[in-house]
Amino acid sequence: MFLAIVPAYNESDRVGSVVRSLLSYVDTVLVVDDGSTDTTAKIARQAGATVLSHRLNRGQGAALETGHAYARKIGATHVLHFDADGQFSVGDIIPAREAMKQAKADVVFGSRYATEKHNLRVPWTKRVLLRPIGKIVDRLFGGVHLSDAHNGFRILNKKALECIHLSHSGMAHASEVPALVKKYGLRYIEVPVSVTYHEYGQGVSGGIRVVRDLVLGKFSK
Secondary structure (H helix, E strand, O other): OEEEEEEEOOOOOOHHHHHHHHOOOOOEEEEEEEOOOOOHHHHHHHHOOEEEEEOOOOOHHHHHHHHHHHHHHHOOOEEEEOOOOOOEOHHHHHHHHHHHHHHOOOEEEEEOOOOHHHHOOOOHHHHHHHHHHHHHHHHHHOOOOOOOOOOOOEEEEHHHHHHOOOOOOOOOHHHHHHHHHHHOOOOEEEEEOOEOOOOOOOOHHHHHHHHHHHHHHHHOO
C-alpha cells in the first residue's frame, strides 16, 4: 500500500484540491490535522482523505510521526510526505518512484536544487540566505549530505519507515530524517521536484523560524 501523509495546519483553502490530486497517485491519503482552527479536517475528509487530528498544534514533525505510526499499523509498503499548501506537484510522484525502484533506494528526497531549471524557480532569499544556514545546521546533526534537506517531499519504503521514528515535533525533523538515514545505513537518492511558491507562503521571517526550530531541536534533546 502506498500512503500519502499530508500534515496540515489551517490549510482549508488548499487541502481539498491537494487531496483530490493525490488520490490518482496513491492508495490512501492521510491528512494529519495538526490542531487547525479552521475547517481543514472537514474539507480533507470530504475530498476523500482519511483524517487524524491533533487537539493542539504540535508541529510538522509530530504530524508526520502520527502519520508514520498509522502507516506502520496498516502495513503500508511506502509512504509519501506531501505538503498541504499546494506547493508540490503530483507530477513528480511517478518519476520519483521509478527512480527509487531503479536505485533500489529506501528513501527518496525531493530537491529544488537538483537541476538548474528547478533552482531558478526558488526565491533568492531561500537560495542565497536560508539554504547555506540550513546546510550548517545539517552538519551539526551529522546526517547525509543533501542539496535540499529541508524539502518536504520524501518517499520512504517499509524498511525506512521502521527505522525513522521522529522525535522532533517542529521543523527540526527536516534534519532528523537525514541523520536517521545515516544512522541506519539506509540507501537514499535525491530527485528533482517542482515547488510553486504562493503569495502567502513564508518569507524570510518564516525561514528564520525554521532555522530556529532546527537549532533548538538539535540542542534540546
